[in-house]
Amino acid sequence: xxxxxxxxxxxxxxxxxxxxxxxxxxxxxxxxxxxxxxxxxxxxxxxxxxxxxxxxxxxxxxxxxxxxxxxxxxxxxxxxxxxxxxxxxxxxxxxxxxxxxxxxxxxxxxxxxxxxxxxxxxxxxxxxxxxxxxxxxxxxxxxxxxxxxxxxxxxxxxxxxxxxxxxxxxxxxxxxxxxxxxxxxxxxxxxxxxxxxxxxxxxxxxxxxxxxxxxxxxxxxxxxxxxxxxxxxxxxxxxxxxxxxxxxxxxxxxxxxxxxxxxxxxx
Amino acid sequence: xxxxxxxxxxxxxxxxxxxxxxxxxxxxxxxxxxxxxxxxxxxxxxxxxxxxxxxxxxxxxxxxxxxxxxxxxxxxxxxxxxxxxxxxxxxxxxxxxxxxxxxxxxxxxxxxxxxxxxxxxxxxxxxxxxxxxxxxxxxxxxxxxxxxxxxxxxxxxxxxxxxxxxxxxxxxxxxxxxxxxxxxxxxxxxxxxxxxxxxxxxxxxxxxxxxxxxxxxxxxxxxxxxxxxxxxxxxxxxxxxxxxxxxxxxxxxxxxxxxxxxxxxxxxxxxxxxxxxxxxxxxxxxxxxxxxxxxxxxxxxxxxxxxxxxxxxxxxxxxxxxxxxxxxxxxxxxxxxxxxxxxxxxxxxxxxxxxxxxxxxxxxxxxxxxxxxxxxxxxxx
Numbered sequence: 001x002x003x004x005x006x007x008x009x010x011x012x013x014x015x016x017x018x019x020x021x022x023x024x025x026x027x028x029x030x031x032x033x034x035x036x037x038x039x040x041x042x043x044x045x046x047x048x049x050x051x052x053x054x055x056x057x058x059x060x061x062x063x064x065x066x067x068x069x070x071x072x073x074x075x076x077x078x079x080x081x082x083x084x085x086x087x088x089x090x091x092x093x094x095x096x097x098x099x100x101x102x103x104x105x106x107x108x109x110x111x112x113x114x115x116x117x118x119x120x121x122x123x124x125x126x127x128x129x130x131x132x133x134x135x136x137x138x139x140x141x142x143x144x145x146x147x148x149x150x151x152x153x154x155x156x157x158x159x160x161x162x163x164x165x166x167x168x169x170x171x172x173x174x175x176x177x178x179x180x181x182x183x184x185x186x187x188x189x190x191x192x193x194x195x196x197x198x199x200x201x202x203x204x205x206x207x208x209x210x211x212x213x214x215x216x217x218x219x220x221x222x223x224x225x226x227x228x229x230x231x232x233x234x235x236x237x238x239x240x241x242x243x244x245x246x247x248x249x250x251x252x253x254x255x256x257x258x259x260x261x262x263x264x265x266x267x
Numbered sequence: 268x269x270x271x272x273x274x275x276x277x278x279x280x281x282x283x284x285x286x287x288x289x290x291x292x293x294x295x296x297x298x299x300x301x302x303x304x305x306x307x308x309x310x311x312x313x314x315x316x317x318x319x320x321x322x323x324x325x326x327x328x329x330x331x332x333x334x335x336x337x338x339x340x341x342x343x344x345x346x347x348x349x350x351x352x353x354x355x356x357x358x359x360x361x362x363x364x365x366x367x368x369x370x371x372x373x374x375x376x377x378x379x380x381x382x383x384x385x386x387x388x389x390x391x392x393x394x395x396x397x398x399x400x401x402x403x404x405x406x407x408x409x410x411x412x413x414x415x416x417x418x419x420x421x422x423x424x425x426x427x428x429x430x431x432x433x434x435x436x437x438x439x440x441x442x443x444x445x446x447x448x449x450x451x452x453x454x455x456x457x458x459x460x461x462x463x464x465x466x467x468x469x470x471x472x473x474x475x476x477x478x479x480x481x482x483x484x485x486x487x488x489x490x491x492x493x494x495x496x497x498x499x500x501x502x503x504x505x506x507x508x509x510x511x512x513x514x515x516x517x518x519x520x521x522x523x524x525x526x527x528x529x530x531x532x533x534x535x536x537x538x539x540x541x542x543x544x545x546x547x548x549x550x551x552x553x554x555x556x557x558x559x560x561x562x563x564x565x566x567x568x569x570x571x572x573x574x575x576x577x578x579x580x581x582x583x584x585x586x587x588x589x590x591x592x593x594x595x596x597x598x599x600x601x602x603x604x605x606x607x608x609x610x611x612x613x614x615x616x617x618x619x620x621x622x623x624x625x626x627x628x629x630x631x632x633x634x635x636x637x638x639x640x641x642x643x644x645x646x647x648x
Contacts, residue, residue: 044316045316046316081461081462084395084396084461085395085396085397085398085461086393086396086398087387087388087393087396087398087399087401087402088387088388088391088392088393088399089391089392089393089396090391105387105391106380106381106384107379107380107381107384107385107387107388108379108380108381108382108384109378109379109380109398110319110320110380111396111398111458113316113319114319114320114461114462115461115462117462117464117465119316119317122316123308123309123316123319123380124309124380125307125308125309125314125315125316126307126309126310127307127309128304128305128306128307129307129380129381130307130308130309130380130381131380131381132380212603216464218464219464224461224462225395225461227460227461227463227473228395228396228397228457228460228461229395230460231397231454231457231460231476232394232395232396232397232400235400235450235454238449238450238453239446239449239450242445242446242449242450243442243443243445243446246343246347246441246442246445246446247438247442249347249348249349250346250347250438250441250442253347253348253349256349257349
């Protein structure tokens with residue numbers, strides 16, 4: 001029922017065709033390519049850039065250098081923090097998998113940006129009528145029975161689109177048959193309560209140096225939204241308790257004052 | 268404009284230098300705010316994708332609401348805990364709370380990406396969201412404060428039958444105000460429960476809600492103290508040192524409770540407290556300079572019973588509440604983000620104008636409303 005994308009980063013050659021396909025389908029303006037300390041281009045996700053490939057060159061034991069290409073985009077969490085915190089319910093997890101955003105509800109408070117454990121929602125800072133932007137999992141293509149545009153364009157089958165349950169099986173099959181090729185963990189299987197993007201990597205995200213910038217490994221298996229919901233579940237009781245106490249104390253003091261007045265009168 | 272009933276204080280009606288400066292700041296901030304509406308947040312603020320919340324959230328919203336906590340604190344003191352001697356502080360506290368929330372709402376308006384949709388939470392509900400709850404509580408509580416001020420206004424014009432109607436339902440207003448304040452003051456802290464991994468260990472705690480509530484009580488009491496001392500000077504009244512030093516005792520207790528809560532929480536979580544860097548510097552200033560120090564100052568009757576001592580103690584603790592809000596919402600993220608953030612001139616101008624507007628509204632209230640009149644006995648004091 002719920003769709004997902006398996007991202008086998010060991011197959012990625014860093015061609016960035018997915019970035020171009022994403023821009024074409026979503027009609028996003030092309031950005032200016034710039035040199036930086038990394039090969040990644042553009043340097044950051046933005047309201048104009050829903051996905052990008054992170055280039056990482058790391059040394060293996062023995063001194064050999066090795067390239068890793070990690071596709072970064074919205075994880076489409078099973079239980080998304082952004083949807084949980086949005087005060088007007090502009091963000092929503094669809095049964096089919098995508099976490100979608102309603103342009104007409106958003107008030108621009110940017111709480112989703114604060115809350116997202118993967119730092120995905122981006123804001124249209126340049127606009128006077130700004131909205132939040134992020135990967136849509138091509139929800140409108142999914143509705144037409146098509147695969148997301150990045151998947152259809154990937155030349156090396158790094159991106160695999162399908163049922164989440166099937167993809168998980170496939171991911172574990174790959175790890176099982178080629179244990180030397182893969183780090184033995186599917187990022188997104190349980191991370192933050194599970195996501196619709198499943199990552200296979202050659203080494204851990206700590207080793208890639210990405211565990212603090214987008215691919216957190218300290219999230220545990222619980223969805224982040226639960227912290228806010230836990231609080232909200234107590235709110236009605238706190239409200240009633242405080243209100244009740246206040247009324248009770250008020251009348252208690254009032255009664256005491258009345259009795260005191262009575263006693264002074266009788267004396 | 269109605270005729271003024273009487274002179275409330277000597278020298279009223281003159282444009283003093285202080286007020287002139289406030290008006291200039293207000294105009295400057297007004298222009299900045301209009302620029303922000305036309306050119307957008309990106310062009311006029313230093314906010315970015317790494318720092319989606321900045322000065323306006325930290326000060327106008329988080330600190331502003333905490334400092335306006337005096338309204339519900341005093342209402343509870345007098346109507347619920349029956350400590351009638353603090354009654355002279357009740358109405359100024361209500362006025363300053365109303366001013367605080369007005370500033371908050373206007374500040375929020377300019378901070379939102381789509382300010383004209385500020386009403387959306389009324390009809391588009393997400394009961395899972397802490398921010399949804401905060402927006403409802405703030406809406407309702409601002410209404411309560413507005414009704415409160417409306418009653419004071421009615422008194423000025425002597426509309427006795429109307430006043431009687433409100434007096435009959437007054438307990439409902441008081442209880443609603445206390446309930447709503449308890450909820451949203453603590454929930455403003457709960458906004459930050461969501462991503463403990465992003466925040467510094469020093470502030471990322473499950474106890475953020477209760478801590479925010481406790482420091483809002485501190486913020487409220489210290490602002491009432493400062494406001495009473497300053498307005499006695501401005502409006503040439505005798506400062507109510509006796510009542511204020513009694514309130515100082517309460518403030519000291521609140522500070523001690525807050526200190527104990529903080530220390531217990533840090534100890535229980537085993538946070539690394541003794542490290543030397545900028546984040547810890549601000550943490551030390553907050554905990555020792557603005558919680559422990561004023562509590563210590565207030566514990567001496569010689570200090571508590573003087574104007575200067577009260578100024579210092581209340582000033583430090585009010586500053587501490589503001590610093591805490593900045594620490595939780597900005598300092599806490601220093602180690603985590605790749606970018607820096609410092610507010611732009613326009614952000615600072617708008618915030619300065621909001622403070623100026625608050626003071627001017629308070630001044631208007633003091634000049635035109637019977638603020639120095641007992642709510643219980645109806646006598647002037």
